[in-house]
Amino acid sequence: MERIQLALIGAGRMGQVHGPNAARHPGLQLRYVVDPRPEAARAMAERFGAQVAGLEQALADPAVGGVLVCSSTDQHLGHALAAVAAGKTVFCEKPIDLDLAKVRAAESRFTGARFLLGFNRRFDPHFQALKAKLDSGAIGQLESLHLVNHDPAAPPPGFVPTSGGLFKDFTIHDLDLARWLLGEEPVSVYSTASCLVDPEIGRQGDVDTARTVLRTASGRLCVISNTRRSGYGYDQRIEAFGSAGMATAGNVAPDTLQVLTEAGVTGTPIHPGFATRYAHAYRAQIEHFADVLHGRAQPRVGYADGVAALVLAEACDRSLRSGAAVEP
């Protein structure tokens, strides 16, 4: 198999997830690493036999077929635009941008582009198995969903001001999942929230514990449960209710060990965070990107999905302020 050359933009938290996955894929090769921090760029490049480069150099190389945009959130859109303009196939971490107006303004420039947005949960084998069951009719007509997305521990101080807030930063994953699974667009959004985890989050104007209820035109309901700190690991679950039954995708633990003593039956803690919980999903996402690059697939998550999720996240914010359900 020919190995298509890639440029990785951003060697930080998400770059360290996607870069290695891409480098190990038999159909991809990491050629350039772009990062304003020379140390980070060099470390990643050396690890996989790539070169450190500037953005222009990387995008100007006609041998580069694909670009992985893993820069900081406020640069996603700019980098994605540059890569698309250079004719590259683009994988872009979510969110496209926190500013809906900017995202909408740029939308036309992505028309016809090969662009894959990084909503990783759509590639999780547990959630895909659930989606397949829904599509198979195993539980009849879908009527409602319950999505649980609880982070294990509160983000570090300083994270909140640039995060976009709980809904745009965190709930947005669930809003995308909801759209994917409901098969209909929400027409009503209600959110309520509290600051129970860390008062500092509240002082910075954000919330850390929220519940959101979506309603579609046909009456399907979806509840989203979010918290910034679970105290028990990374709680990632879906329950789907249909006219003929229920399907669930449960939490995942690293092993099946159980210990029985007088104190009870104790199983291994669930995964402590996204890196291990979604390790398989991140690999599958890059495999899909490789398929797109090799012309074997169309991107399963596109720019329009990013816009739609951001619209819903803004609606959550509006609902929270107004105390009423709002139209997205």
Add this chain to the structure above:
Amino acid sequence: MERIQLALIGAGRMGQVHGPNAARHPGLQLRYVVDPRPEAARAMAERFGAQVAGLEQALADPAVGGVLVCSSTDQHLGHALAAVAAGKTVFCEKPIDLDLAKVRAAESRFTGARFLLGFNRRFDPHFQALKAKLDSGAIGQLESLHLVNHDPAAPPPGFVPTSGGLFKDFTIHDLDLARWLLGEEPVSVYSTASCLVDPEIGRQGDVDTARTVLRTASGRLCVISNTRRSGYGYDQRIEAFGSAGMATAGNVAPDTLQVLTEAGVTGTPIHPGFATRYAHAYRAQIEHFADVLHGRAQPRVGYADGVAALVLAEACDRSLRSGAAVEP
């Protein structure tokens, strides 16, 4: 142990649950069965060596210490008032009445009365184990709840008009559970709902699929998930999230059988309805009533709990109509 004499008012659906449990209790004896349908009264009376009687006769007998009010919902309040006026200790099926104004008007007449309201879920061993864990601090400070209450199958035609609607008839159990577990009164109520199970329910002005979100003054959140037809049994679950972890009470199946074949791992269906799912809770409720009658306990669920749950159910109705969160 002395056996305290009881009168059972109503030998219908709930009378057939509570009557036998009371009759079999070593500290209670069923003396009278009161029911406008002579056949039903006679069958129950003969089964347990009791007499068929009119209401006045039963209440006038000084040997009768306790009364079980299991009549139709629109008669609960009248029967309870008569029994209290006759100086009896009263067990009354929920709800007290569907009309909040009537319930409030009668409240003063229950002052000092020994009155146990039939919110059976508080006596369920699974839910009690969860409550004990919350009280023990095992998951830190309680932050949010998720209550699932899904009936197995839609009610018969003709049920809706006299039911009081989904919130007063069905959600009211969850509203009581929420008050019991949250340890704080809700200050905000949001409900949204659809009619997905049976269009006839919608034609009669009710809904069959609902989500309710409660919020307390300190910011605790509670989601209630209701449907009239699950397709997979009587789904009765609680999830509680605290600052240090999560506690859940799960569904119950009649046995632990599992069958593994090429088709997967299949366990026994969960309980199909309230009679078997809450059999233990119903017995425990009557045991508690016996303890009250024998002077060993104060009623754990009183008239004021009935009022408070009804107030919340009315708030659900108001929120559904307005599309906004309301104060209860």
Add this chain to the structure above:
Amino acid sequence: MERIQLALIGAGRMGQVHGPNAARHPGLQLRYVVDPRPEAARAMAERFGAQVAGLEQALADPAVGGVLVCSSTDQHLGHALAAVAAGKTVFCEKPIDLDLAKVRAAESRFTGARFLLGFNRRFDPHFQALKAKLDSGAIGQLESLHLVNHDPAAPPPGFVPTSGGLFKDFTIHDLDLARWLLGEEPVSVYSTASCLVDPEIGRQGDVDTARTVLRTASGRLCVISNTRRSGYGYDQRIEAFGSAGMATAGNVAPDTLQVLTEAGVTGTPIHPGFATRYAHAYRAQIEHFADVLHGRAQPRVGYADGVAALVLAEACDRSLRSGAAVEP
């Protein structure tokens, strides 16, 4: 329903299980309690409105239809013989006797008698559900079994000398289960064992940890796992393997509570002992005895089953001594 009169012989450990279950059954009435210890007899009799009586008096009363033999093991056979000779229908706790020769010598005197032997596990709903699956062909042809029977804690000192040893006292339950489920008689028995729980058990000539392997003529295999002290509760499980799959009956916990913290996922300990674990089975056993008394059923477990299980238990002892598989 007419209430058939019963005499209870023995108000000790098992009498306190069966006596109350019989007394509460709507078709049975406890008339006599026979026990050499006046206190125990009186306490039981008063609790259920019965009389204290001697054995002859109780058996001579023609009003007595059934006898519950719950005396000490060395008296089971004598009491059962007397009751059968008096024409009573007999429920007898297991084992019939520890001496196979005596049991065989008495066998002819039980011909035609209505005699139910107390192998309670056959009445457990979990094991009955498993048996029904086997009979339904859900896992094809049965090929092998794994039976786990682990007591929670070692017996008190002084128990071993009169117990008959691990196999006759404890494994005998599993040997009966094996016969019931295998559908064929074992033709080969191998046992090996150790004394790991309490050296005192070893000093008294017994073992406390054993594995037994049975083989039937058609080649079906059955492993029995026994220990006198589990450290985690009363472990009672069955695994059945067939040509098309596997069926299991698992351990039972008093509730479904689960607590998730950083330390893991912890469920409620399984039942701590036979009284709660088999509470349902003990009730069902008495219900079956009531059915026998009322002529609605034939005894499901008879004298011959007691003989067969004892034969197998003796084979376990022989195999343990010889180090080889033996014929039963």
Add this chain to the structure above:
Amino acid sequence: MERIQLALIGAGRMGQVHGPNAARHPGLQLRYVVDPRPEAARAMAERFGAQVAGLEQALADPAVGGVLVCSSTDQHLGHALAAVAAGKTVFCEKPIDLDLAKVRAAESRFTGARFLLGFNRRFDPHFQALKAKLDSGAIGQLESLHLVNHDPAAPPPGFVPTSGGLFKDFTIHDLDLARWLLGEEPVSVYSTASCLVDPEIGRQGDVDTARTVLRTASGRLCVISNTRRSGYGYDQRIEAFGSAGMATAGNVAPDTLQVLTEAGVTGTPIHPGFATRYAHAYRAQIEHFADVLHGRAQPRVGYADGVAALVLAEACDRSLRSGAAVEP
């Protein structure tokens, strides 16, 4: 990290597991593929940029540091001897050979060699978690083990004659696990078996369904449950019983999906075979081999472990023929 060069001997079933794992390891590089079937060798070599070579050529190259012996069972020992003689570090698929005399005769030639034997189960994360619990004292002193190893489906015709029989071919994995977990050598071995899966297996002199009981000097007991065809997937479980509790490693399913309908609660089938069930273990094994090659670890499973397991497998065969427990 320097990439150490490898030669892969055998591109068949196990070579297709280990070759790719080695080729993808960042510290290893596949240089030669040796296989008498040119097509198989070429396909593997092309896939990973390696060369097809003869055995002598590959072993003669001083750049080659490690050799993966994945040839047919009857060639394992010869290839391992040649590689060790050439000074290479060797990974060898189990078993070393089916002939214990040959294996013992060669043992001295492996003294001092860096030799890793392919007992993959020791590298499984579930079993390793269980081992760590045992070592931590979480269940007190280990007293007994139950090992389940059920293949999903009977081997193809023609497999039996060269397989060495059920014990040497299949049970040998469990015998190694038992030695690893028991912490003591078995001093007594009893096996019984049947031919229930496929009469053809019996006609060829082998068995397909077996139970083995091991006993150590201190009295620890271990049961091994084997069958060639489960009907429900690849059943791979361990139960460990100690003085203070029990620890289990359970079956693994590809996802956590559960579907609840009126028919029950159905989970995804467990893994259908070794390739997916032990995918993680196979990778971890090669990672360990890489650590050995890079001088960061000593081989965790050596030649002596292969001898010991084979000794036990021969004892199983002897016990089966004699009907008695034997010394290994």
